[in-house]
Amino acid sequence: MSDPVIVGTDGSAAASAAVEWAADDAARMRAPLRIVFALNFLPYDIPKFSTPEWEDPLTRNAERVLAEAEALVRERRPEIEVTTQTIEGAPPVVLRDQAVGATEIVVGSRGLGGFAAAVLGSVSMHVAGHARGPVVVVRSGPRAVHGEIVVGIDDSPQCDPALAYAFEQAALRGATLRALYVWQAPVHAYAPEIVYDMDEIRRAQHQVAADKLTSWRQTYPQVKVIEDVRSGHPVEVLTAASKEADLVVVGSHGRGALGSLALGSVSRGVLHHARGNVAVVRSPRL
Ligand SMILES: Nc1ncnc2c1ncn2[C@@H]1O[C@H](COP(=O)(O)OP(=O)(O)OP(=O)(O)O)[C@@H](O)[C@H]1O
Ligand SMILES: [Mg+2]
Secondary structure: OOOOEEEEOOOOHHHHHHHHHHHHHHHHHOOOEEEEEEEOOHHHOOHHHOOHHHHHHHHHHHHHHHHHHHHHHHHHOOOOOEEEEEEEOOHHHHHHHHOOOOOEEEEEOOOOOOOOOOOOOHHHHHHHHHOOEEEEEEOOOOOOOOOEEEEEEOOOHHHHHHHHHHHHHHHHHOOEEEEEEEEOOOOOOOOOOOOOOHHHHHHHHHHHHHHHHHHHHHHOOOOOEEEEEEEOOHHHHHHHHHOOOOEEEEEOOOOOOOOOOOOOHHHHHHHHHOOOOEEEEEOOOO
C-alpha cells in the first residue's frame, strides 16, 4: 500500500476544496487518505481561560470538522481508505512534520483566519515553503477540467522532483503535460554595447528544455508532452498558463537557489498569482 495522502483542514471552504482534491488524488494513486486537524491550544493558553473545561469546545470543534470532512470523502470517493487525526500543535509545524512518510500534503490556499485581501494563508505558505516532497495548494471555487498539467522547468537539477511529480500526475489523469521553460533575455544596463545572437540563444534554450525532458519521456511514453519554450518572466508566463491547467507544478527553488530562502521567487510568485491549484515540489536536499 502506498504512503498516505495527507490533507489539513480547519473547516474552511478552501480546506473543504483541499479535502475533495486530496480524495480524488488518493483515488487516482490508490493511496489511503488521512485528514488532519492541528489543534493549537497556545493562543488561548492565558491564565484567564486556563480552567480545566475550556479546552473542550476546541477539541469538540476539531472532532466535528474532521467528521464532516470524512463524510464528504466517503460520499465522494467511497472506495478509498480514509482516517482522521487531531494533532496538538501549531498548524504549520504539524502539517510540515506530516510530510515525512506521506505521498503528498494538501492544503487550502486560505483558511478561517487571514485578512480578506490575502491570497494565501500563513499555514499554506509555511507548509509550501518547508515540507519535504510535494505540497499541493488548492483554491476553492468552480473549476473546469482542462486535461492539462503545466510544469515549470529551468536548467537546474532542483526542478527534477517537480518533473517527476508532474509526469506522474499527467500519467494518472491521462492528461497532456505542458513543460514550460521560460527564459529571460540578458539585460546588461552597464554594457549596452554587448550584442547577443538571439537566434543562437533561442536555439540553446530549446536544447536545454529538450535535454531536461528526454529521460522522463522515455519513462512515461504514454504522456503527451508539449515543450513550450518562451521568453518572458516565469511568474507571468506560468500564471497565464495556470488558467488552462488542472495543476501547475513548480520546484521549490531554481537556478538561483539560495539555501536560506524557503521558496524561490518564481515558486512564491506562482503560489500568489496562479488561478488554479499549485504543487510545490521540494528537492530532498533542500
Ligand atoms: N488548524 C489547522 N489544522 C489543519 N489544517 C489547517 C489548519 N489551519 C489551516 N490549515 C490548512 O491550511 C490551509 C490554509 O489556511 P491558513 O491558516 O494558511 O489561511 P488563513 O486562515 O486564511 O490565514 P492565517 O491563518 O494565516 O491568518 C487551510 O485551507 C487548511 O488546509
Ligand atoms: Mg488559519
